Amino acid sequence: MADSMDSPTTKLAYFDDMWQLKSRASFISMVADGERLAVIVDSTILYPQGGGQPADIGFIYDLDERLKFRVQDVRSRNGVVFHYGYFDSPLSEQSTFQKGQEVILSVDEHRRGLNSRLHSAGHLLDVCMHNIGLASLESGKGHHFPDGAFVEYKGKIPADDLERKREALEKEAKRLVSIGGKVSAAIVPYESAAALCGGELPEYIPKDTTPRIVMLGDNLGCPCGGTHVADISDIGIIKVSQIRVRKGLTKVSYTIGP
Ligand SMILES: [Zn+2]
Structure with a gap:
């Protein structure tokens, strides 16, 4: 090398x-x-x-x-x-x-388009988790690959509530996609970044840095280095295929429509 x-x-x-x-x-x-x-x-x-x-x-x-x-x-x-x-x-x-x-x-426009839609869908599901009353689950890993996309959270949802939450998430995602909203990204000072993300940034982001924050419409921002769609409505259909709880982690698997 x-x-x-x-x-x-x-x-x-x-x-x-x-x-x-x-x-x-x-x-x-x-x-x-x-x-x-x-x-x-x-x-x-x-x-x-x-x-x-x-x-x-x-x-x-x-x-x-x-x-x-x-x-x-x-x-x-x-x-x-x-x-x-x-x-x-x-x-x-x-x-x-x-x-x-x-x-x-x-x-390659096709592949980028798919990757951006999958990535934005992952972020939108974060917003949906907040909106359906699951804000207490701390957002963790995201995997926005075409095969097996998921977002993961620290914390649990009771087993008998999983199906209801899955439906609620999907419904909220559909609502937000139908409303739409401009997607933007900006590199900002740490304090401003924290403010855009609701007051706190994850621990892995050092305090003396200028993080890149991605905003989906007027929703809370999220530190991210990836690419996204230009408008929330460009994500299209989001299907929440499964919510699984294991070892204190809640994994929300999803796919996007064609
Ligand atoms: Zn991201």
């Missing part, structure tokens, strides 16, 4: 604009990671897997579209984003990007 320490950190351009599907960046280097090749650029709109959201797929290519690198996976390590994939065109020694060369990045 080439030493990623040599690379400056990658600017996460999707922090500023979650809906940009094409951007320009400056090529920094190509690294070999075992069998895999990875492209490093100075700024990316491709989402690296993390925070419960799968990686984007897409392309990185030169301005005359002769040299095309197909991105199959995106990962971040120590602030450097690795775009894993391969050149679509046969790679000769001359055909690779040059250091400092301007390249175009494009995000």
Whole structure:
């Protein structure tokens, strides 16, 4: 593995604009990671897997579209984003990007759309938990993958109340989706971030940082590094497939409609 320490950190351009599907960046280097090749650029709109959201797929290519690198996976390590994939065109020694060369990045719209809807749906279920009287359950892990999406909470719901709560959650989600509301994200000072999230931030966020807060309409914000739909109504149908309580954790599994 080439030493990623040599690379400056990658600017996460999707922090500023979650809906940009094409951007320009400056090529920094190509690294070999075992069998895999990875492209490093100075700024990316491709989402690296993390925070419960799968990686984007897409392309990185030169301005005359002769040299095309197909991105199959995106990962971040120590602030450097690795775009894993391969050149679509046969790679000769001359055909690779040059250091400092301007390249175009494009995000696969279909996959991003699905990932964003699943992620926003997870956040909306948090809001629904509050609205149906389960605010005392502290929000924990979220897994917003197409197969087996869930949000998890510390605390329990009595077994004989699970089905009623499942129905209530689904009904509340449907109501909120039908009303809609603008989704936004902003990087703000710690105190403001805490205020947007109802007074407190999770312990894993250090006090001297400026967290990124995602807001779904007028509801309480949530610290998040992921991508989201532009409007709550874009989430579409949310089905709460199951609520399960185990080892003091309540796991709410969900799917989204086509
Ligand atoms: Zn999130």
